[in-house]
Amino acid sequence: MDTEKVVDYIVSWLKKYAHQANVSGFVVGVSGGIDSAVTSALCAKTGLSVLCLEMPIHQAENQVSRAKEHIAHLKNHFSNVQAVTVNLTDTFEHFKMAVPTTGSSSDTVNLSLANTRARLRMTALYYFAGLHGYLVAGTGNKVEDFGVGFFTKYGDGGVDLSPIADLLKSEVYKIAQILTIPESIMNAKPTDGLFGDSRSDEDQLGASYDELEWAMEQAELGKTSNDFNGRDKIVFDIYTQRNSANKHKMKAIPVCIIPESLK
Numbered sequence: 001m002d003t004e005k006v007v008d009y010i011v012s013w014l015k016k017y018a019h020q021a022n023v024s025g026f027v028v029g030v031s032g033g034i035d036s037a038v039t040s041a042l043c044a045k046t047g048l049s050v051l052c053l054e055m056p057i058h059q060a061e062n063q064v065s066r067a068k069e070h071i072a073h074l075k076n077h078f079s080n081v082q083a084v085t086v087n088l089t090d091t092f093e094h095f096k097m098a099v100p101t102t103g104s105s106s107d108t109v110n111l112s113l114a115n116t117r118a119r120l121r122m123t124a125l126y127y128f129a130g131l132h133g134y135l136v137a138g139t140g141n142k143v144e145d146f147g148v149g150f151f152t153k154y155g156d157g158g159v160d161l162s163p164i165a166d167l168l169k170s171e172v173y174k175i176a177q178i179l180t181i182p183e184s185i186m187n188a189k190p191t192d193g194l195f196g197d198s199r200s201d202e203d204q205l206g207a208s209y210d211e212l213e214w215a216m217e218q219a220e221l222g223k224t225s226n227d228f229n230g231r232d233k234i235v236f237d238i239y240t241q242r243n244s245a246n247k248h249k250m251k252a253i254p255v256c257i258i259p260e261s262l263k
Helices: 003-020 034-044 061-077 089-098 106-132 142-148 169-178 201-205 209-220 230-245
Strands: 025-029 049-054 081-085
Touching (some): 003 025, 003 034, 025 034, 025 106, 034 061, 034 169, 049 061, 049 106, 089 106, 142 209, 142 230, 201 209, 209 230
Parallel strands (some): 049 081
């Protein structure tokens, strides 16, 4: 990959899309992770207004500190970057008091609440986008968005445009080096931070992003589970199972088309 040319291409694409949409900037949720850091830096390079939104919900301190470090780094290098912190912890706790959290398994409740965190953040992003007339820039990469569907529907999947969704995770890291993303973010284990603990993406997925990239490539080549054994088979099965289960996130909402004969 010609990393510098890819950076220039994405920045140009962002500017063109914003101008065609007649908007003057972007809102980006900054989590302290590599994907949001790269996305916000790419948006900043457009010269258009960029609002970085930090939205902690019982967030681990190291995630908060990485987000603040990155935002400070951006503001030091780009005069078009502003930042707002919206602590959604109390909002989340009030939501929990308003809904039943018993009657289902603890795992089911915890997953539903994790997705609720993402959807609260989406609501905040669009609130500020509406205030300023900006676009919400998504932070998902190719493996997450089109491989295993590792995102929350109408949460971090609810965006206006996706500048890095055609980049594999390994390619995102290469872009990050060009953009001089802070080392603390480069070295941190990827995590969605939705459970209020230290679990990483790999803990949840059962495979690393490098492994999932390999599996995605094999699936695109038409390989099946029978072609592998050992760890390769385990990883390939993880990929195909999640890809199948999360198709509903990757495809357009199904519409019941009424036959003309019934109209």
